[in-house]
Amino acid sequence: MIKVNNITCKYKNGSFVQTIFEDISFEIKDGEFVIITGTSGSGKTTLLKILSGIKEPDNGRVYWDDINIYELSNSNLSNLRLKDSGFVYQDFMLIDELNVYDNLILSQRLLKIKDEKRVNDVIEMLSINHLLKKYPSVLSGGEKQRVAIARALINNPKILFCDEPTGSLDFKATLEIMELLSKLNKEYNITVILVTHEQDNLKYATRIIKYNNGVLECD
């Protein structure tokens, strides 16, 4: 469960203060598929960063279960993020110099874990066996995102954060990736928190958090 209490975020540009949201509280239960939507520049990525432990809000608290995450030390927070969450980006963020298999196991290396069974399970879950020896540069966009999702799942996280995961994909690949995320949510009970501005994707949500005319509506 993620719980946010009274969070506020403002950016200061010189003497101009831009309010992204103010005094917002809501809860995301385990197993939800939450979509954050709104126009470009409304603050979707900012909210995702705050929920995922990347950016501390100006005010308020963010809890993962009972843990007030921004009270943790930097190293404890980054370990918690690596263990309990995965992050998927619009531009995949695969490492071009590493083949698919080595991209996959990167976060296990960072945590000094070796769990080959989990790696094999993820390879099977996402049907990427045939891609393991290839390098990212030869993969299609949809294949790259499938690998990036596999990498995000490698430590068996409870939560998957996705920032415009289909923003660089065509219609067919978008459908495939959204179906995949929906399956991971339903069959493996992974909480998905996904940013998109694409109307067609909203149908996958069990709940929508929306910026409406600059105001964040969260229920």
Ligand SMILES: Nc1ncnc2c1ncn2[C@@H]1O[C@H](COP(=O)(O)OP(=O)(O)OP(=O)(O)O)[C@@H](O)[C@H]1O
């Ligand atoms: N580090 C920063 N410093 C100052 N302003 C920022 C910073 N990061 C974001 N902003 C501003 O905050 C607003 C929200 O940015 P954010 O990236 O969260 O929007 P978004 O909804 O994800 O947009 P897009 O759909 O284009 O990705 C924008 O006006 C942006 O310029």
Ligand SMILES: [Mg+2]
């Ligand atoms: Mg964004």
